[in-house]
Amino acid sequence: MKQILPLILITCAAPAIAQETRQMHAHEHGVGELNIAFDGPQIAIELHAPGADIVGFEYAAETADDRAAIDAAVATLARPLDLFVLPAAAECAVTQASAGLESEAHDDHDEAGHDDHDDHEHDAEHADEHAEEHHEDEAGHTEFHAEYLLTCANPGAITGIEFAYFDTFQNARELEVQMLTPAGAKGFEVERDAPTLDLRGMF
Amino acid sequence: MILRLAFGSLLARALTVGMTVLAIALSVALFLGVEKVRTGAKSSFADTISGTDLIVGARSGSVQLLLYSVFRIGNATNNVTWESYRDIAAQPQVDWIVPISLGDSHRQFRVMGTTPAFFERYKYRQDRALEVATGAVMADLFDTVIGADVAATLGYAVGDPIVVAHGLASFTQHDDQPFRVSGILAKTGTPVDRTVIVSMEAIEAIHVDWQSGAKIPGRTTPVDAIRQMDLTPQAITAALVGVKSPLQVFALQRAINDYPEEPLLAILPGVALQELWQIVGIAETALTGVSAMVVVTALIGMMATIFSSLNERRREMAIFRAMGARPGTILGLLVLEAVLMAAIGALIGLCLLYIGLAIAQPVVDRAFGLWLPIDAPSLREFWVLLGVVCAGAIVSLVPALRAYRLSLADGMMVKS
Numbered sequence: 001m002k003q004i005l006p007l008i009l010i011t012c013a014a015p016a017i018a019q020e021t022r023q024m025h026a027h028e029h030g031v032g033e034l035n036i037a038f039d040g041p042q043i044a045i046e047l048h049a050p051g052a053d054i055v056g057f058e059y060a061a062e063t064a065d066d067r068a069a070i071d072a073a074v075a076t077l078a079r080p081l082d083l084f085v086l087p088a089a090a091e092c093a094v095t096q097a098s099a100g101l102e103s104e105a106h107d108d109h110d111e112a113g114h115d116d117h118d119d120h121e122h123d124a125e126h127a128d129e130h131a132e133e134h135h136e137d138e139a140g141h142t143e144f145h146a147e148y149l150l151t152c153a154n155p156g157a158i159t160g161i162e163f164a165y166f167d168t169f170q171n172a173r174e175l176e177v178q179m180l181t182p183a184g185a186k187g188f189e190v191e192r193d194a195p196t197l198d199l200r201g202m203f
Numbered sequence: 204m205i206l207r208l209a210f211g212s213l214l215a216r217a218l219t220v221g222m223t224v225l226a227i228a229l230s231v232a233l234f235l236g237v238e239k240v241r242t243g244a245k246s247s248f249a250d251t252i253s254g255t256d257l258i259v260g261a262r263s264g265s266v267q268l269l270l271y272s273v274f275r276i277g278n279a280t281n282n283v284t285w286e287s288y289r290d291i292a293a294q295p296q297v298d299w300i301v302p303i304s305l306g307d308s309h310r311q312f313r314v315m316g317t318t319p320a321f322f323e324r325y326k327y328r329q330d331r332a333l334e335v336a337t338g339a340v341m342a343d344l345f346d347t348v349i350g351a352d353v354a355a356t357l358g359y360a361v362g363d364p365i366v367v368a369h370g371l372a373s374f375t376q377h378d379d380q381p382f383r384v385s386g387i388l389a390k391t392g393t394p395v396d397r398t399v400i401v402s403m404e405a406i407e408a409i410h411v412d413w414q415s416g417a418k419i420p421g422r423t424t425p426v427d428a429i430r431q432m433d434l435t436p437q438a439i440t441a442a443l444v445g446v447k448s449p450l451q452v453f454a455l456q457r458a459i460n461d462y463p464e465e466p467l468l469a470i471l472p473g474v475a476l477q478e479l480w481q482i483v484g485i486a487e488t489a490l491t492g493v494s495a496m497v498v499v500t501a502l503i504g505m506m507a508t509i510f511s512s513l514n515e516r517r518r519e520m521a522i523f524r525a526m527g528a529r530p531g532t533i534l535g536l537l538v539l540e541a542v543l544m545a546a547i548g549a550l551i552g553l554c555l556l557y558i559g560l561a562i563a564q565p566v567v568d569r570a571f572g573l574w575l576p577i578d579a580p581s582l583r584e585f586w587v588l589l590g591v592v593c594a595g596a597i598v599s600l601v602p603a604l605r606a607y608r609l610s611l612a613d614g615m616m617v618k619s
Contacts, residue, residue, distance in 0.1 A: 021463050
């Protein structure tokens with residue numbers, strides 16, 4: 001029996017070893033992702049934006065100011081119609097809104113490999129932290145995630161979207177938009193210089 | 204009054220004017236025709252696949268995944284394991300999922316393994332389903348359905364045997380397990396036309412006696428024995444996924460892209476098609492440029508005719524002046540004539556376009572799978588026509604100004 005015990009332990013541990021996967025998302029400061037899906041009167045919106053775009057830093061909040069900045073950002077992100085302005089005629093209302101800050105380091109995965117991050121301009125700053133095998137939150141990039149569900153009384157009146165987002169968040173340069181309409185999927189790049197999206201003919 | 208004069212003057216020179224008008228008409232028809240083909244090609248391209256919410260494959264680039272899964276160009280970097288496929292199929296958002304398996308070929312055409320659901324789920328040109336022109340969808344393990352181009356190029360009919368080659372450019376044939384053509388699909392204008400479709404199990408079946416890419420010599424499993432085997436695939440190349448509600452597409456896409464067990468990629472076909480078009484679409488700009496140059500050439504031709512007509516009409520102009528016409532009237536007359544020529548040319552060009560479209564539409568659809576819609580002139584076409592007329596007026600100003608300056612003196616001093 002005593003000889004079997006280590007064997008059992010190894011067998012139990014095996015899945016844990018096998019499950020070690022390393023992956024990191026692409027993370028480019030200034031560029032956020034916005035997904036919009038239209039389904040009848042409902043619109044689902046997902047926003048993923050780097051912490052640098054929203055609050056200007058990506059370390060874990062240290063001071064009261066940092067925490068206040070994050071809280072304010074989350075509160076702003078919870079009001080989607082102020083960020084992505086739809087025509088008033090569409091009569092859209094927010095059904096659900098959730099926003100939060102997510103750190104890559106919060107993932108369950110082993111984060112030792114940071115290879116696919118070399119292209120990052122800020123890497124030098126973080127180099128010392130990267131050296132650690134298991135770094136804490138402050139080494140990872142942070143992303144703000146927000147999900148919204150809107151209901152519009154008159155979705156046909158949606159002729160475009162005004163991105164007040166860029167006025168609110170000065171560090172944001174670009175949003176990569178994937179849009180799903182009854183006419184099919186479309187991709188757009190909305191930039192600070194031209195913060196509007198023309199949706200005429202999409203419905 | 205001046206309009207009647209202009210008309211009369213044009214009629215008097217019917218032949219030269221006719222040629223000029225014809226040149227303008229042809230150039231306008233060409234320009235509008237190129238525009239039609241360009242937009243038709245663009246929408247045909249965007250309509251290559253519709254009704255599919257996500258395409259799932261090994262993690263690579265979205266354009267690459269689209270190229271090999273839909274256009275059968277290039278190869279997958281990796282396969283997707285059957286376990287991952289089962290996992291994705293079990294996701295609550297998934298309405299339907301169709302696996303595809305690529306890698307073998309028949310002559311110059313790719314062989315694709317899939318499930319019968321492919322025929323009802325694959326849609327093109329806004330919800331048009333695949334149609335079997337002759338025969339039926341495969342019922343037997345060794346049945347195959349071939350695309351219209353495959354049948355036309357290789358001269359196959361329903362019931363013909365087909366031997367599938369291992370790999371894409373290989374001399375090794377799966378000749379121990381020949382297939383039978385059970386159906387031929389109607390022309391779609393999509394890459395399906397150039398595809399030999401077999402069942403998922405058949406892909407496994409033809410590889411039963413193969414190990415590490417080579418045939419095991421002297422070993423042939425009888426076909427009957429293969430039929431008894433468990434032919435669940437080990438891996439697939441990609442999968443087409445339909446999602447229950449559009450609102451869930453992005454959540455599923457994210458779940459697949461974050462799938463920890465295997466690096467997978469889920470793309471929205473429409474977005475990837477658009478990315479691909481941005482690469483291919485440079486040619487369309489060139490095409491538009493060339494046809495615009497043809498219109499410019501025709502207008503310059505008109506300017507040349509007006510110039511040369513000035514010589515013939517020196518005396519006419521002088522008489523107009525002598526009868527009290529102001530130089531401005533002469534200028535107006537010449538510009539009006541040019542505008543009339545350009546307008547008639549543009550209208551005839553538009554007619555030519557529609558006649559051409561009516562004749563070419565079915566032919567082009569059959570030959571290239573390119574659908575050119577015949578509909579009322581768009582606002583854009585209207586602007587093009589108006590642009591041609593305005594350009595005609597501007598171009599005619601050059602000879603008209605010359606006539607304006609010279610009409611009296613020139614005409615009165617004719618010596619010959």
